[in-house]
Amino acid sequence: MGDVIEMLAAGLPAEALVTDPEVMASYARDMASFSAVGEPLAVVTPRTVEDVQHVMRTATAARVPVVPQGARTGLSGGANAVDGCIVLSLRKMDRIVEIDPVDRIAVVEPGVVNAVLSRAVAEQGLYYPPDPSSWEQCTIGGNIGTGAGGLCCVKYGVTAEYVLGLDVVLVDGRLLSTGRRTAKGVAGYDLTRLFVGSEGTLGVVVKAVVALRPAPPQQLALVAEFPSTAAACAAVCAIMEGGHVPSLLELMDATTIRAVNAMAQMGLPESTEALLLAAFDTPDPAADLAALGELCTAAGATDVVPAQDAAESELLLQARRLSLTALERISTATMIDDVCVPRGRLGEMLDGVAAIAAEYDLTIGVCAHAGDGNTHPVVCFDAHDPDESRRARESFDAIMALGLELGGTITGEHGVGLLKRDWLAQELGPTGLELQRGIKAVFDPLGLLNPGKVF
Numbered sequence: 001m002g003d004v005i006e007m008l009a010a011g012l013p014a015e016a017l018v019t020d021p022e023v024m025a026s027y028a029r030d031m032a033s034f035s036a037v038g039e040p041l042a043v044v045t046p047r048t049v050e051d052v053q054h055v056m057r058t059a060t061a062a063r064v065p066v067v068p069q070g071a072r073t074g075l076s077g078g079a080n081a082v083d084g085c086i087v088l089s090l091r092k093m094d095r096i097v098e099i100d101p102v103d104r105i106a107v108v109e110p111g112v113v114n115a116v117l118s119r120a121v122a123e124q125g126l127y128y129p130p131d132p133s134s135w136e137q138c139t140i141g142g143n144i145g146t147g148a149g150g151l152c153c154v155k156y157g158v159t160a161e162y163v164l165g166l167d168v169v170l171v172d173g174r175l176l177s178t179g180r181r182t183a184k185g186v187a188g189y190d191l192t193r194l195f196v197g198s199e200g201t202l203g204v205v206v207k208a209v210v211a212l213r214p215a216p217p218q219q220l221a222l223v224a225e226f227p228s229t230a231a232a233c234a235a236v237c238a239i240m241e242g243g244h245v246p247s248l249l250e251l252m253d254a255t256t257i258r259a260v261n262a263m264a265q266m267g268l269p270e271s272t273e274a275l276l277l278a279a280f281d282t283p284d285p286a287a288d289l290a291a292l293g294e295l296c297t298a299a300g301a302t303d304v305v306p307a308q309d310a311a312e313s314e315l316l317l318q319a320r321r322l323s324l325t326a327l328e329r330i331s332t333a334t335m336i337d338d339v340c341v342p343r344g345r346l347g348e349m350l351d352g353v354a355a356i357a358a359e360y361d362l363t364i365g366v367c368a369h370a371g372d373g374n375t376h377p378v379v380c381f382d383a384h385d386p387d388e389s390r391r392a393r394e395s396f397d398a399i400m401a402l403g404l405e406l407g408g409t410i411t412g413e414h415g416v417g418l419l420k421r422d423w424l425a426q427e428l429g430p431t432g433l434e435l436q437r438g439i440k441a442v443f444d445p446l447g448l449l450n451p452g453k454v455f
């Protein structure tokens, strides 16, 4: 293996190659529990496309696996090192190359942090909508790798809808340009879309052309309290059926509310079973919120409180963004599900999760991108207790089974990674799985790119 290190060193700046075991250990994993973590042979932190090409040529020549990484905020084990791999951390490729207000695009390197891009385009009156709650840390490359969603997707859609073109270094070091920077384009198969959500298993994204929108008016939010999650879910259905287009429609259950208060003293009402947060970024958000509030009341809301101004709205959003982190603090470990169901089945999903929590005798808090039907049941458990850990894993699986039963998917936005690999076959079926494996073999015939992930 010394040979591989020498081969890597021959084409890289010294500071881009890390072999110190302690430093390498800090690159070993993302934020998922219950996912195998291997020991890397080396970590490379490239700054140029040529650096990445050199790594891939070396890996192919020496038959060494490569694990691409962004900020490692992933929740499925997708960025975890495998034994003897080269970890390829793209974080230092973090330039915003171009912002073009005429074509309404940005051209970025993969290590650009989501919030940094959002703020940079906002300075020019533009908007990059995909906004995972981890937006202050996660990278555009990682967002493309997982096909990330976020809070505003209920109105604006997910990452896949904003990626127009990509530069990708293939496993043998060739550079592939896919897609376009034009408003339209249908030349050939849509390889750009194929790479979105491919979790580093098909190639390494080194540049992306992303679509922007004109910045919408400042959004205004409200919070509605419900005596049950079922009533909150009924309100979600009424809102969507009524033709409303909120810029955000999020749910927090009682466990989540208490966890957020405990972590950040947000003063959220603790006597309630569920909160819905909704927002509009329309020309008259107050009027739209009033109409939405009436639907909440009709569905059983006990209180509906509109934010007074943008600052108060932002505080409500902040409470929702903190939810996963806050739930992670109430036990020594968590497993975060990501099941997305048709909106009409959301109530059944949440009732089912409550039943699973009771059956396995565990605390499972739920926050959800409710307007998308995308739930995040967070299984809280004591990692030092083997029996509780076993029950946690089983309940995590039971939640995915329930999601599939309700016509949903095992992952709405976090990806399959290692955690949900066994469930992918059930969702895709044998023909779907065979074709997807065939696609993987075209791009990565030696199985070197992020091996063991997804399939």
Ligand SMILES: Cc1cc2nc3c(=O)[nH]c(=O)nc-3n(C[C@H](O)[C@H](O)[C@H](O)COP(=O)(O)OP(=O)(O)OC[C@H]3O[C@@H](n4cnc5c(N)ncnc54)[C@H](O)[C@@H]3O)c2cc1C
Pocket (backbone or CB within 6 Å): 030, 031, 067, 068, 069, 070, 071, 072, 073, 074, 075, 078, 079, 090, 110, 131, 132, 133, 134, 137, 138, 139, 140, 141, 142, 143, 144, 145, 146, 147, 148, 149, 150, 151, 198, 199, 200, 201, 203, 204, 205, 206, 324, 325, 413, 414, 450
């Ligand atoms: C508190 C918290 C809140 C979160 N909220 C959300 C949310 O609201 N919505 C959501 O969708 N996710 C959310 N996530 C999950 C996570 O932030 C996203 O999956 C994010 O897209 C991961 O980005 P990253 O830069 O950390 O990528 P990583 O975790 O480093 O990698 C993710 C995947 O992409 C691949 N990859 C990374 N870079 C590249 C590249 N350049 N080329 C090819 N493949 C690459 C990796 O191999 C891996 O498979 C949350 C996570 C946390 C911790």
